Amino acid sequence: PLEAVIFDVDGTLAETEETHRRALNETFAAFGLPWFWDQPTYRRLLRVMGGKERLRHFIEHDRPERADAALARLDEIHAAKNARYGAMARAGSVRLRPGVARLIAEARAAKLRLAIATTTSLPNVEALLVSTLGPGATELFEAIAAGDSAPAKKPAPDIFLLALERLALDPARAVAIEDTAEGLRAAKAAGLATLVTPSFYSEGQDVGAADAVFSSLGEPDAPARHIAGKGAG
Ligand code: XBP
Missing domain, CATH: 1.10.150.240 (Putative phosphatase; domain 2)
Structure with a gap:
């Protein structure tokens, strides 16, 4: 499962x-x-x-x-x-994409474990999570694998493998969500089923290897909800 x-x-x-x-x-x-x-x-x-x-x-x-x-x-x-x-x-200049806050909340309600695998630097990830999801947001994620903490960046699988290692989880038991062809390659090379939701800059890239492709993760125009700290843990 x-x-x-x-x-x-x-x-x-x-x-x-x-x-x-x-x-x-x-x-x-x-x-x-x-x-x-x-x-x-x-x-x-x-x-x-x-x-x-x-x-x-x-x-x-x-x-x-x-x-x-x-x-x-x-x-x-x-x-x-x-x-x-x-x-x-x-200062609030980035918002979550539609559906992301709901997906995180529903995944938690379904007792799924959450992790992050990103090329970007850790302080950037923390700033984004806290400004969009509230003060306790980083604790929603059991593992945050970011930036230089893995030897090679995407499309190498390293950062996903690091996240899996920190979760102590077999890739067959996890799914990755990505927006780019390079991210998809990295996740697939780590053995993960991968959903792709193309973004402003990755629209049109070849993501044919994805297990599923969604134009969006949720309802358009829905405001992001602050979920961190509410019933967490
Ligand atoms: C996207 C990137 C990042 C950002 C900039 O990574 O390639 O480099 O553009 O962040 P991902 P840094 O899709 O894996 O989140 O300057 O901190 O690298």
């Missing part, structure tokens, strides 16, 4: 990428870098998973002429982006 649901974060729980993009562009300006990622650029770069890996790819492929100077500041630029993103998330 099904025992756990493992959620991706960016694009699946919430449409976070426009906030990441805004935080990035503001960071570039603050660092005096003459870079601007518009939507088509970001859509292309999103195929490289992980914010730091994506920046590295951009510097090496799109701005190779001054790559050394930029690469030397890579960690600093990425940390500054995440600080901005965290502040934006805490």
Whole structure:
């Protein structure tokens, strides 16, 4: 029987990428870098998973002429982006996608265990969960596998395998929910049944390997409910 649901974060729980993009562009300006990622650029770069890996790819492929100077500041630029993103998330600029709050509440009511497997950094995940689901939100998830805690980012299966290891669970007893082709590949390689709900940036990607594809996880226009702390535990 099904025992756990493992959620991706960016694009699946919430449409976070426009906030990441805004935080990035503001960071570039603050660092005096003459870079601007518009939507088509970001859509292309999103195929490289992980914010730091994506920046590295951009510097090496799109701005190779001054790559050394930029690469030397890579960690600093990425940390500054995440600080901005965290502040934006805490200020409420990201909402859960429709149906996500209900799905989490219903999964808990059905005694399913919840986990997260994401490429994004842990503080970003925490900021998002707390601002959308309330102060106790991180405790809703038994395992939060994020960012650099696994050796390789998606589409490698590592982050899903880490979440499964922390749950001490066989992949046959869990389902993953993803929004991208890369995330789907990662979940499938970890042996998980996978539902895909395409997001703003992943719409049109080939997700034919999914066990099911949903345009949305729930009712359109429903307000996100704050469920953390209410009858938790
Ligand atoms: C999406 C990503 C992330 C975010 C930025 O990950 O690739 O890199 O775009 O976050 P997922 P960071 O779909 O697995 O949640 O800059 O913290 O990496």
